[in-house]
Amino acid sequence: MRVRFWGTRGSIPVALTSAAVKQKLVSMLTKAIGTPLDTVARIEAFVEQEGSTPYTFGGNSSCVQIDVGGSDYVLCDLGSGVRTFANHVLATHGPRKANTFHIFMSHLHWDHIMGFPFFVPAYIPGNTILIYGCHDVLEEAFRRQHASPSFPVDFSQLPARIDFVRLDTGTPYDIAGLEVRAMLQRHGGDSYGYRFEHEGKITVYSTDSEHKLEDPTVTDEFVRFFRDADLVIFDAMYSLADAITVKEDWGHSSNVVGVELCQMAHVKRLCLFHHDPFSDDEQIAGMLRDTRRFEEITRSGAPLEVSASYDGLDIVL
């Protein structure tokens, strides 16, 4: 199982500003003073050792691909990252090959559907797009987004075959070679997490999910849903203090709760996801350092590997 991240930012896409790029360049060149950088190899080695400074976590909103080697594509959410995914598909196959896309929707807030009007395969006859979700208004949300005056191409004009499939929580489904289960999560208008299993590998996609910590039975349900996963993609938008004080009921969670749930569920790898649009690269890198340290000082069993997702991250399980 391979998991590719095409969009990892929460709430709204963000872009690096010219000021941020300039700041990164100044920081790098300052650190380079006195260092012999007279060959490309030395420059590359220098850049590699400079941590997150030369990189960016990226700014596209939620879109994650679950790849188990089949001919169909499987995605979670249709945030702005799906545009980059579509570019990859077209670059791989060209526009003439008919493809099938299975897309699991966590929920229908704008940042999770906004990429669909720019999803080129929807404009190509012969493609099949199956959109799965647990919300009653699944189809309505997509049709409304395409309607005038919000977008110039009405949903009814899209040439691809597009079907909406309602899923129920608690029922296991066999879709595109994956066993899939959905779970209700706390978020404005509800959201759903998905657990994907294939040939002994397990990935859980759990974004836009607030953990109130007031009812241990709810925590236990999440521990069961995460149990023994190889990878949990987790909404770690805020610090714990923010998530349960000033941003209580905003529908998001924290790095600390992510670690605790994964430790209780014996998860192998936690990937921080849905980064706060107010966080810059340095702040996200800081949160990753803190989260790894928190995992280390609270560990009682096997280590939990912690990473922070970024647009372009590719994890092979």
Next chain:
Amino acid sequence: MNLSPRRFADVVVVSPVGRIDQSSADTFKDVLAPHLARCTAGEDRLIVDLSGLEYISSAGLRVLMLAAKQSKAQGGTLLLAGLQPLVQEIFEISRFTMVFGIAPTLRDALAKVSASALSAFEKA
């Protein structure tokens, strides 16, 4: 869970020991409640001495956060004191150092909230 409450003049000090985690957070909340109820403008000041605490989970931090919220609403004074290095780190990583009033030691906390309580503490 025994909080071993001690009174120093107008201050009550409670001292949880060991671990406050998912399974013990509710009990901690229950045993803290009567002390918290008296943490008002005209009654006791409350210090939670964490020097014997080895670990606190998010559920335990939530109990402390609710306690701070309640004491503030009642016009009371609640202070945390004596965080051990590991617990201090948990507070810093979860950003709770920005939510609570925290003193390095119990003595510092008493000095901060009540001169008469500090005097009683030093005589004890």
